[in-house]
Amino acid sequence: MSAARFRLLSPEPLTEHLRKGPLYEALSGLTRLASGDLTVEAVPFGQSDYKQAVHGGLQWPIRYRGQQMGALFCTNAREDGVAEDTARAMVSCIEHALGREIAITDLADALMTGYEELNLLYTLLPAIATKGQPADIGDVLVAETARTLNCRRVSLLALDENRENYQVIASHGLPAELSGVAIPIADSVAAHALWDEDLLVVNEVSKRPDLSRLSRGEYETDAFAVVRVPLEARGEALGFLTVTERTGHAEFTARDRKLLEGLSAMGASALLNCQLHEAVSKQMLSTIHALASAVDAKDHYTHDHAGRVAQLCVATARQLGVTSASQCREVELAGLLHDIGKIGIPDAILTKPSRLSREEYEIIRTHTDIGARIVEHVPGLEEVAKAILHHHERHDGLGYPRGLCGDAIPLASKLIAVADTFDTLTSDRPYHKGGATETALKELERCNGTQFDPQVIKAFAEVVVQDQEQTPSPLQTALSL
Numbered sequence: 001m002s003a004a005r006f007r008l009l010s011p012e013p014l015t016e017h018l019r020k021g022p023l024y025e026a027l028s029g030l031t032r033l034a035s036g037d038l039t040v041e042a043v044p045f046g047q048s049d050y051k052q053a054v055h056g057g058l059q060w061p062i063r064y065r066g067q068q069m070g071a072l073f074c075t076n077a078r079e080d081g082v083a084e085d086t087a088r089a090m091v092s093c094i095e096h097a098l099g100r101e102i103a104i105t106d107l108a109d110a111l112m113t114g115y116e117e118l119n120l121l122y123t124l125l126p127a128i129a130t131k132g133q134p135a136d137i138g139d140v141l142v143a144e145t146a147r148t149l150n151c152r153r154v155s156l157l158a159l160d161e162n163r164e165n166y167q168v169i170a171s172h173g174l175p176a177e178l179s180g181v182a183i184p185i186a187d188s189v190a191a192h193a194l195w196d197e198d199l200l201v202v203n204e205v206s207k208r209p210d211l212s213r214l215s216r217g218e219y220e221t222d223a224f225a226v227v228r229v230p231l232e233a234r235g236e237a238l239g240f241l242t243v244t245e246r247t248g249h250a251e252f253t254a255r256d257r258k259l260l261e262g263l264s265a266m267g268a269s270a271l272l273n274c275q276l277h278e279a280v281s282k283q284m285l286s287t288i289h290a291l292a293s294a295v296d297a298k299d300h301y302t303h304d305h306a307g308r309v310a311q312l313c314v315a316t317a318r319q320l321g322v323t324s325a326s327q328c329r330e331v332e333l334a335g336l337l338h339d340i341g342k343i344g345i346p347d348a349i350l351t352k353p354s355r356l357s358r359e360e361y362e363i364i365r366t367h368t369d370i371g372a373r374i375v376e377h378v379p380g381l382e383e384v385a386k387a388i389l390h391h392h393e394r395h396d397g398l399g400y401p402r403g404l405c406g407d408a409i410p411l412a413s414k415l416i417a418v419a420d421t422f423d424t425l426t427s428d429r430p431y432h433k434g435g436a437t438e439t440a441l442k443e444l445e446r447c448n449g450t451q452f453d454p455q456v457i458k459a460f461a462e463v464v465v466q467d468q469e470q471t472p473s474p475l476q477t478a479l480s481l
Contacts (some may be wrong), residue, residue, distance in 0.1 A: 004036030004076050004083040006090070011062060014094065014415050015042045023097055034086035036074075058084065060091045064098050091093070133325065134158065137270045138170025145263055146172040149256055151245045156267065157183075157190065166190060166239060173245075190240050199261060203251040238271050282295030285333075292336045295343060305377045305423055307454040312419035312463070313412065319459040320411075325477040334387035334412040338420065341371025341388070367403050368392055387412035391420065396450045406453075414453045418444060418460050421452075437464060 010018045018040045019024040030032060031410050062070035074092055077083035090210040114411040129276050139155035153173035157166040165182040168174065185191050189302055191199045202208050241264045246252070291477075292306035313335040314328055322328060342350060356364065368389050376385035390404055390413040397405030425440035441461055448457045 001426045004031075004034055004074055006031050006036055006083075006087065007073040007075075008038065008040045008090075008094075009062075009071045010040050010042055010074075011064070011094075011098050011175045012019075012042065012294040014070075014098055015040075017097065017101070023093070026093060030086050030090050030093075034077075036083065036086070058087070060087050062091055062098065064095065064102060069098065070094070086371065095259045121268050123294070128276060134169050134251060137267065137274065139265045139462065141263060141270075142170045142172045145241065145243060145260075148259065148260075149243060149252075150184050150250070151243045152245040153243070156239065157242060158271070159185070159237065163237075169471050171238075183388075190242070193240055199257060201252050201257060217281050238268055238275075241267060249379070281329075286334060288336050291340055295339050303428065306336045306339060309338060309419045309424050312422065312460070313415040315463045315467075316415050316419065316456065316460045318413070319463050320412075320455065330383050330392050331412045331415060332383065334384045335416055335419065337371065337384065338377055338388050338391050338416045339367065339371065340374055341367035341369065343374075344370040355373055364390070365400050383410070383412070385458075387416065393417070394451045395453050399451075409453075411456075415460075416453050420462070421447075422464075437468070 008018065014023070018027070025041075028038055044350055054089065056074040057073050059074070060072045061068045073088055074083050074087050094150075098404060130289050136414060140155045142156055143458070145151070151173075153171075155168050155171040155174055157168045158183070159166050163185070165184055167182055168178045169182055170178075171178065188385070189200070192211065205211055222432060241260065243260065290309075301353065310332050315333050317328055317331045320333070349363055368391065372385045372389035374390055375381050387410050390402065390409055393399035393402065393404045393409045393413060394417075395406060395414075397403050422440050422444060426437060441464060444457055444460070466476060
């Protein structure tokens with residue numbers, strides 16, 4: 001009788017191992033014990049048609065977790081059952097090797113996926129951490145989410161203080177006019193993520209009529225994907241990261257869910273830091289206003305002088321092209337605190353109605369140094385302290401306390417010098433009656449290039465003219481940072 005012939009339709013993950021190496025040697029040894037020979041053929045992964053009839057032969061399926069992934073055929077088997085026993089041993093060996101190979105592959109894929117996710121988050125973290133405004137954080141987060149998940153529409157929504165409405169603070173693929181619009185939480189898909197599910201995934205919204213009726217906007221298909229992840233920080237939902245319409249109508253996978261949770265957690269932490277920073281900034285600004293008011297209170301003629309100077313400085317800075325929120329804030333604080341050093345000047349000198357003596361004038365001049373020393377010890381206000389120290393410098397170098405000139409003088413100091421003089425000229429003081437705006441501008445122009453920087457004078461005059469012509473004026477909006 002002819003030798004038994006074993007024909008193995010190899011599962012794709014094992015093809016290379018079944019053509020050479022220890023596994024091949026083991027199977028070949030088994031076939032020789034049965035006085036047979038072995039041939040191996042590759043099977044495309046996932047193929048289901050393994051039942052290739054072999055006349056007069058036997059076959060055994062090769063399975064992994066209940067799914068057939070290959071088959072072993074035998075012809076010319078002897079009646080003593082040796083071939084059948086050999087075939088079963090071979091199948092058992094192959095299935096064990098298949099399970100191990102797939103487990104190794106799955107582990108490698110999981111490790112690679114985890115590495116990619118960690119690398120993404122690690123790369124994104126510094127980009128978000130360096131942003132100080134919610135809109136800037138949102139732009140980075142939304143852009144990366146859209147790129148990573150291949151989605152047409154992504155938006156970052158923030159809840160208001162009453163948790164009744166949310167606003168679009170950053171978006172990709174949404175109309176620009178939706179930005180900043182208050183949208184009620186009630187009867188919205190977002191409410192389900194807020195109150196019912198931490199992570200809401202709907203791959204076919206048409207099968208969820210309870211959500212379909214709440215969906216707003218026009219989409220390419222009724223069966224679109226929606227993911228809304230509440231941004232959690234300290235147990236409080238701050239908003240939602242919303243992702244819709246994946247390209248090619250692809251569904252969201254478990255990996256996508258995990259990635260979205262990581263992105264939302266990172267966004268929540270950054271947004272919370274913004275809120276805390278804003279709260280601290282408001283508290284600091286209130287304290288600074290109180291200090292400025294304390295200086296003004298020493299002389300009723302200078303009531304709210306510091307506030308007016310701050311407004312004029314910020315408006316002029318913007319007229320000069322300063323757009324940085326942090327730089328505008330420094331200008332504002334310097335304007336508010338420019339005379340803080342007068343706390344250390346005797347009231348008799350500050351409120352003296354007649355001309356000061358030389359000695360009294362020298363004492364007054366020390367208020368710039370006193371003010372700078374008060375402020376420079378506050379972390380983050382180092383530039384503000386410099387602006388206070390030099391706000392009586394002159395463009396021609398004849399000012400005090402250091403005799404700086406031209407570009408050596410900080411911009412905030414130049415702005416304060418002009419705004420301080422203008423407010424003094426237009427306000428009632430013990431030694432003079434406040435004059436008209438036009439007269440004050442002429443006086444500033446007379447000192448253009450000597451006491452004051454020409455560019456600052458030009459921008460300041462434009463601000464004052466616009467203030468008289470427009471509603472709301474630049475001064476009314478100058479402190480809305």
